[in-house]
Amino acid sequence: MKLILDRDLCFFDIEATGLNVVRDRIVQIAIIKYFKDGREPQELSLMINPGIPISLEAILVHGIQPKDVANKPTFQQLAQKIWDFIGNADLAGYNSNRFDIPMLMEEFARVGMEFDVTKRRSIDVQRIFYKMEPRTLKAALKFYCEKEHEDAHDAMADVRATIDVFKGQLDKYEGVDYLDEDGVRVEAPIKNDVQVLHEFTNDNRFVDATQKLRADVNGDIVFNFGKYVGKPVGETLYEDRQYYNWILNKEFTSQVKQMVKKLVREYEKGLKAKEKENGNNE
Template structure:
C-alpha cells in the first residue's frame, strides 16, 4: 500500500516533560516526512527544555536532564523544524489532542507563526480507536504483526505510526486513501484552536467550548462582555488559543470597518 498524497505529509512524535499543553516542553522530536512520490526524509532532535524533566516523565521515555544538558533549546531548533513541516499535512498518534497543540505552543513561544489553515492532520490513534480501540503498541502488533520494542522513543513511535496507517488503509476498505478524508475521519470534534476551547457549531460559527459561555458565539460574547477577551489573553490558556481568539476578534472588527 502506498499513501495517496497530493503534497508531503509529516508523521511526528514528541516526548515531553509532561502533558500540560500550555506549560510543558519538548525533550525529543522526530519527524518522518513522506513525499507524494514515496520518498521519505527523517530527522530526530533531542531538545533541552530549559526546565527540569520530572522523574515520572523520564521513567516513561528515558530522557533525563543529563541526557539533554548539551542539546539545543527548542527556540534554537524552531526554524529548522518549521522548515521541515512547512507546506505539509501532519499525522501522528494522538496528535490532534496533544502533539500538534504542544508543537504549536513551542513554535509560537519561539516566535514562529505556526498555523494549520492550509493543512490537515490525520490522527492515527483516532482511526485505531474507532476501528479497534487499542494502544499504539497493540496497534503495531495488530496491524503490522510486529512488537514495538522501543516504545516511547520518538523515532520508533513515529515509524510505527506511519506503518500502522498504511496497514489501516490495507485492512479497511471504507477508509479512503486521501489525506483530507483521513483527517476528517480522525478528527474528534470540529475544534478551531486544537485544545478545544473554541469550536465550530453545526452552522460553522465559532463558539466557546468551555466555561460559563460554552456553546455561545465567540463574536457575541466578545461584543457583550469585552473584558472576557482580556481575561483569556492574561489567563493560562495555550498561546494558539489566544492567537485564534485574537484573529476572530480582528475579523469582526475588520468586517465592521468594511
C-alpha cells in the same frame, strides 16, 4: 504501499517533560516527511534541552534523563530548522491532534513563531485506531502488522511504528464501512486520501485541541467553557475586551489565542462591511 498525496505529509512524534501542552516542553522530536512527488522520505530526529525539569512520570515513560539533554540545543536554537523541515506539509501522528500538534504550536509561540494549522490537514492515526479497533500503539502494531514494539517511547521508534500502523490500517479497512455511536453507517471511510482521513480523524465540533471552542449547530464558533459558554466568540470578545485580554494573557494554548484573535478580526470586519453598506443605502 505508496501514499497518495497532493501535499507533503509529515508524520511526527514528541517526547516531553510532561503531559501539559502549555506548561511542559519538548525533549525529543522525530519527523519523517513524505513528499507528494514520490521521492524518498526524509527524516529528522532531535534531542532538545527543555530548560525545565523533566517530571519523574515522563522519565518512566520515555526514559530520557536530564543528563541526556543537558548539553543539547534549546527549542529556540532549533525552531527554524524544524520549521523549515516541516514547511507547508500536512501533519500526522499518534494522538497528535490532542498532544503533539498543540505542544509544537506552544513551543513555536514561545519563540515568536506562529505555527498556523488552519491551512494544514491533520491525520490522527490513533483516532482511526480508536474508532475502528480501540487499543494502544503497541497493540496497534501487533494487530495490524504482527510486530512487537521493542522501543516504545523512543520518538523515532514511535513514529516508525505509527507509519507501519497507518499503512496497515489502509490495507485492513479498504472497503470497510464504519458504524458510529448513533448507528449511522459511513461508507468505507478509510481511504488512501489525506482529505478523507483528515475529516474522519478530526472531531469538527471542536476547533481546538483543548476543546475550549466548538462549533454550534449553525456552524458558528462558540465558547465551550466559562461564563459565556454557548455564546459566539467573535461577537462576545469584540464587546467584552476585558475578557478578550484575559484570554490572551492567561494560560490558554496558542491555538486558542490564534483562533480568538482571528474570530474577533472577522467579526470586526463584518461590522465595518455592514456599516459601509448601510451608509451607501442612506
